[in-house]
Amino acid sequence: MSPVNPVNLPDPEQLAVRIMRGERAAVASGLNLLDNKLAEARNRSASLLASLTGERWLNDGHLIGVTGPPGAGKSSLVSAMIREWRLSGRTVGVLAVDPSSRPELGGGALLGDRIRIKNSSHDEGLFIRSLANRNQLGGVATEVWPMSWLLLACFDIVVIETVGVGQTEIDIAEIGDTVCYVAQPASGDTIQYLKSGIIEIPDIFAVNKSDLGAPARKTASEIGRSASRQDRRENWDYPVCLVSATMNTGIKPFHDHFDRHRKFLANAGLLDKLRIRHQSAWVMRLLKEEFGTFGLELAGGQTVIGERLRENRFNQFEEYERMRKHILSRFLSVNQPSSLTTKEHLDEQIIV
Amino acid sequence: MPAARKNRDQPWLMRTYSGHSSARASNALYRTNLAKGQTGLSVAFDLPTQTGYDADSPLARGEVGKVGVPISSIEDMDQLFDQIPLDQMNTSMTINATAAWLLSLYIGLAQRRGIDPTRLSGTTQNDIIKEYLSRGTYIYPPGPSMRLIADTINYTVRHVPKWNPTNICSYHLQEAGATPVQELAYALCTAMAVLDRVKASGEIASEAFPQVVERISFFVNAGIRFVEECCKLRAFGEMWDELTLSRYQVADPKLRRFRYGVQVNSLGLTEPQPENNVQRIVLEMMSVVLSKRARARAIQLPAWNEAMGLPRPWDQQWALRMQQVMAFETDLLEYDDILDGSPVIAAKVSELIEGAKREIENVEAQGGIIAAIESGYIKRELVGSHMNRLRAIESGDLKIIGVNCFQETAESPLTVGSDGAIMKTDPAAEREQIERLQAHRKNRNDAEVRAALQGLSDAARSGENIMPSSIRCALAGVSTGEWGDSLRAVFGEFRPPTGIDIAIDSREVLGKKDRVTDLRTRVASTGNALGRPLKLLVGKPGLDGHSNGAEQVAVKARDVGFEVVYDGIRLTPQQIAQAAQEEGVHMVGLSILSGSHMELVESVLQELRLRDLSNVPVIAGGIIPREDADKLVALGVRAVYTPKDFNLNAIMEDMVNVIRECNGLERFALPQ
Numbered sequence A: 001m002s003p004v005n006p007v008n009l010p011d012p013e014q015l016a017v018r019i020m021r022g023e024r025a026a027v028a029s030g031l032n033l034l035d036n037k038l039a040e041a042r043n044r045s046a047s048l049l050a051s052l053t054g055e056r057w058l059n060d061g062h063l064i065g066v067t068g069p070p071g072a073g074k075s076s077l078v079s080a081m082i083r084e085w086r087l088s089g090r091t092v093g094v095l096a097v098d099p100s101s102r103p104e105l106g107g108g109a110l111l112g113d114r115i116r117i118k119n120s121s122h123d124e125g126l127f128i129r130s131l132a133n134r135n136q137l138g139g140v141a142t143e144v145w146p147m148s149w150l151l152l153a154c155f156d157i158v159v160i161e162t163v164g165v166g167q168t169e170i171d172i173a174e175i176g177d178t179v180c181y182v183a184q185p186a187s188g189d190t191i192q193y194l195k196s197g198i199i200e201i202p203d204i205f206a207v208n209k210s211d212l213g214a215p216a217r218k219t220a221s222e223i224g225r226s227a228s229r230q231d232r233r234e235n236w237d238y239p240v241c242l243v244s245a246t247m248n249t250g251i252k253p254f255h256d257h258f259d260r261h262r263k264f265l266a267n268a269g270l271l272d273k274l275r276i277r278h279q280s281a282w283v284m285r286l287l288k289e290e291f292g293t294f295g296l297e298l299a300g301g302q303t304v305i306g307e308r309l310r311e312n313r314f315n316q317f318e319e320y321e322r323m324r325k326h327i328l329s330r331f332l333s334v335n336q337p338s339s340l341t342t343k344e345h346l347d348e349q350i351i352v
Numbered sequence B: 001m002p003a004a005r006k007n008r009d010q011p012w013l014m015r016t017y018s019g020h021s022s023a024r025a026s027n028a029l030y031r032t033n034l035a036k037g038q039t040g041l042s043v044a045f046d047l048p049t050q051t052g053y054d055a056d057s058p059l060a061r062g063e064v065g066k067v068g069v070p071i072s073s074i075e076d077m078d079q080l081f082d083q084i085p086l087d088q089m090n091t092s093m094t095i096n097a098t099a100a101w102l103l104s105l106y107i108g109l110a111q112r113r114g115i116d117p118t119r120l121s122g123t124t125q126n127d128i129i130k131e132y133l134s135r136g137t138y139i140y141p142p143g144p145s146m147r148l149i150a151d152t153i154n155y156t157v158r159h160v161p162k163w164n165p166t167n168i169c170s171y172h173l174q175e176a177g178a179t180p181v182q183e184l185a186y187a188l189c190t191a192m193a194v195l196d197r198v199k200a201s202g203e204i205a206s207e208a209f210p211q212v213v214e215r216i217s218f219f220v221n222a223g224i225r226f227v228e229e230c231c232k233l234r235a236f237g238e239m240w241d242e243l244t245l246s247r248y249q250v251a252d253p254k255l256r257r258f259r260y261g262v263q264v265n266s267l268g269l270t271e272p273q274p275e276n277n278v279q280r281i282v283l284e285m286m287s288v289v290l291s292k293r294a295r296a297r298a299i300q301l302p303a304w305n306e307a308m309g310l311p312r313p314w315d316q317q318w319a320l321r322m323q324q325v326m327a328f329e330t331d332l333l334e335y336d337d338i339l340d341g342s343p344v345i346a347a348k349v350s351e352l353i354e355g356a357k358r359e360i361e362n363v364e365a366q367g368g369i370i371a372a373i374e375s376g377y378i379k380r381e382l383v384g385s386h387m388n389r390l391r392a393i394e395s396g397d398l399k400i401i402g403v404n405c406f407q408e409t410a411e412s413p414l415t416v417g418s419d420g421a422i423m424k425t426d427p428a429a430e431r432e433q434i435e436r437l438q439a440h441r442k443n444r445n446d447a448e449v450r451a452a453l454q455g456l457s458d459a460a461r462s463g464e465n466i467m468p469s470s471i472r473c474a475l476a477g478v479s480t481g482e483w484g485d486s487l488r489a490v491f492g493e494f495r496p497p498t499g500i501d502i503a504i505d506s507r508e509v510l511g512k513k514d515r516v517t518d519l520r521t522r523v524a525s526t527g528n529a530l531g532r533p534l535k536l537l538v539g540k541p542g543l544d545g546h547s548n549g550a551e552q553v554a555v556k557a558r559d560v561g562f563e564v565v566y567d568g569i570r571l572t573p574q575q576i577a578q579a580a581q582e583e584g585v586h587m588v589g590l591s592i593l594s595g596s597h598m599e600l601v602e603s604v605l606q607e608l609r610l611r612d613l614s615n616v617p618v619i620a621g622g623i624i625p626r627e628d629a630d631k632l633v634a635l636g637v638r639a640v641y642t643p644k645d646f647n648l649n650a651i652m653e654d655m656v657n658v659i660r661e662c663n664g665l666e667r668f669a670l671p672q
Ligand code: B12
Pocket: B044, B045, B046, B047, B067, B068, B094, B133, B134, B135, B136, B137, B171, B172, B175, B176, B266, B267, B268, B269, B270, B305, B306, B307, B308, B309, B310, B311, B538, B543, B544, B545, B546, B547, B548, B549, B550, B552, B553, B588, B589, B590, B591, B592, B593, B594, B595, B596, B619, B620, B621, B622, B623, B641, B642, B643, B644, B645, B646, B647, B648, B651
């Protein structure tokens, strides 16, 4: 079905094996594949994800989302935490998302988190992939979810750093086991955030730049007041930590909350439930991104898809792959040749 | 012809910035330069010495003795000044992060030769602030760097009173794109930060503080717009006078004088028709000598072949002769200030002062220069100014003769020689320096070395002045890398913001079709054909701090639609290859201006192969002589760009085509 394929695409099953062995080259090419929008790449991505499926995704690893206003120090804090994780021998994969310029301005991006996250020494136990959000709302790009899944297959900890959030950008809630909000002392953003009603998302709050003194303490106490709200999970205390990434103060206790939260989720039997729920939301979003509302209808509509995912909840990726194939075949019969392939070629032809 | 007037003014100090290969070779060069009438020395150090690494550190590979002299210990310092009487010489050292160390070696050497340090005169550049913004040889975070500057000032004011412990630099800011107003503002902000820090250290009694103020000198740039530049220097003088009086209460006007040395603009010196650089250099020199009230104390000039590579002794001699002709043949030094009383000049000076004051207030409101460096603000401003300059050259609004206009030329007899008309450093220098250092390590008293290093760490921790323990280290035979590492262990290291996250400039492209919009379509459609947006890694391997080219390539690539990863300067080939892998880029673009391109590019290619990435195309840019470019292409580099390739849009077009070719797509035709 696909035309002459200019890109060398890897074999998904073999790739999955190598990824689970933790081979860096395989991790990198797996991430490239998941990022690839060519029709054939999408097919292979779906099989790759299905092949990576196992018990692990429900119970193992720790998926952490870090969000907060631009410049709050998300990357710097992630860097400080990586030091702790690496000291305790755990491996870390990072997905760092930066904003893209508007499509009419070329859609380019400067991926600047990496320089803040990485220290200069060489480390085989750390893998950082930067991504542009490509103008999608939500602070994380659609590509992030499958990618974080891939990293979870081979790293102990997976951290996702979003672009600075505004009020509508709450997707991170649908990714992380643990979501951390990094607040900027004395900033209007944080106050906005507190008022906006999405305060329920983060599990851990960090007020960074505590070296600034009073403003940081003030912000911490404001957050502290709203953190303990009625609508929140029982038995979890929503800690508010005063930290300084640059002075490296308060990092250890802050860091310990992540392990504690993960234990809390596991003990309460919430971890797998959370992941299954996130998984479904993302499968839906991915299908919609690729095929539009019309595509979802071809697969039976949202309710039916939701049901099918619930039925096969331990293997949603397989289910996703099946549904994709189904929609694709329907598409082909409705609209010959595949609209996707045509679109790619049109783009190419505009300027050649 | 009338005889020259008797009471001519004294000319300025005449220097040439030099040093290469080894202490011995550089010493020979200095002695011939002095014999030619040069009146002071200006030492260029190699990058390992400037960044506190020993010659045998893996990070120094390929860089030892390349762009300056390697100084690994007091023995090298001794050889560098062999037969040069330290108490009669005025020595300027372009040294920053390791300034306290090189000064300690100089003082230690004087002591060893029985010379009283109070008789030493010279300058350590020692402005670490601008290293974060332009020059790139920083090591430690801003806090400890400020402290090292303050320590050297506090020490020399008392023990080496004729020394200029720091040279606040605006030179490098202009070389990174700064406008005259930015140069004025950021240099003066730096001076304030330094003086405030010294004051806060409490080591100097307040009656003696005016002497500290007097010891602060400046290192300034002068570009081709020489009238404006001349006004800038007058503005500097007026602003410094006012600032030292109002902020530091220096009553004696003599102590408030703006003392400065100069290197004229080199960013505007061109690779095509390089002989034109001679005119440029002479005109630029005019602006710093013309006005007696704002005349430079010391001048060093670049050479006509600046954009080609390192100058040979003859090239430097030519540059020295320009100064001598100006000072001794013209009647310039016979007059009082010839610009005083000109309303045109006065108006321009006030305009510059007003602009600079506004920007100083702006920086102060952000918490001062250090805060504005940490936040990335100033670096972004510089990258933005440089971007504007390059755009003006691209569009032809800024004319550069021989580059974007009047390109046709007869063949230059200057560039035909077999040496490529540049200086080649001794290829054996690195190996010999390593052997020399390793032999030296065997010859010293280990117990003394250990004790001296312990003293250094203790001082670093306790906050006591770093100089006495550093001088002890110098005398004990401690190496440059040992000094640097001991302080790294206490202070940590720092990487400043890259400044490339500037706003995209949309004015000229919105709704209009031009080369940029055309490029955006090409980049986007190539991305579509490959399945994901084009991703570019811009890499700066080695110790090279020249970031301008990399920054501008990164910014332009983002503007035409690439997703760009740029992690700043001074990365190892291994780090670059690893980033290329983790980031899954479509292309790696390396920028190298330090002359180590052969070694560095080869090892990046090697590291990429190790990671199965030999199919990712690599391109390179920088100061790369023709024959080396051919060798790099033979090694597998897809394209090599040098300063003559001033049009970034054309470079982008090429890059897209290279990516297409490497992925089995057809090249795009030339734009209409
Ligand atoms: C500006 C400048 C500086 C500035 C740098 C500011 C900064 N942050 O970049 C300052 C004043 C700090 C500086 C310092 C030094 N400099 Co200097 N500097 C220059 C100068 C004058 C211009 C370089 C430049 O920025 N050009 C503008 C940019 C846009 O051009 P470019 O980098 O060449 O890039 C273009 C192309 O080459 C290409 N390109 C470049 N990289 C890439 C990458 C990719 C991917 C692509 C596609 C294209 C591409 O595209 C660009 C567009 O046209 C050159 C001489 C000259 N005129 O070229 C000397 C020069 C490079 N410097 C030199 C030296 C020796 C030094 C020092 C090491 C001296 C010393 N001993 O201390 C110091 C230390 C710097 C350090 N830490 O490494 C030498 C290098 C000698 C050599 N290679 O053999 C030169 C050649 C001068 C000389 N003749 O002696 N320098």
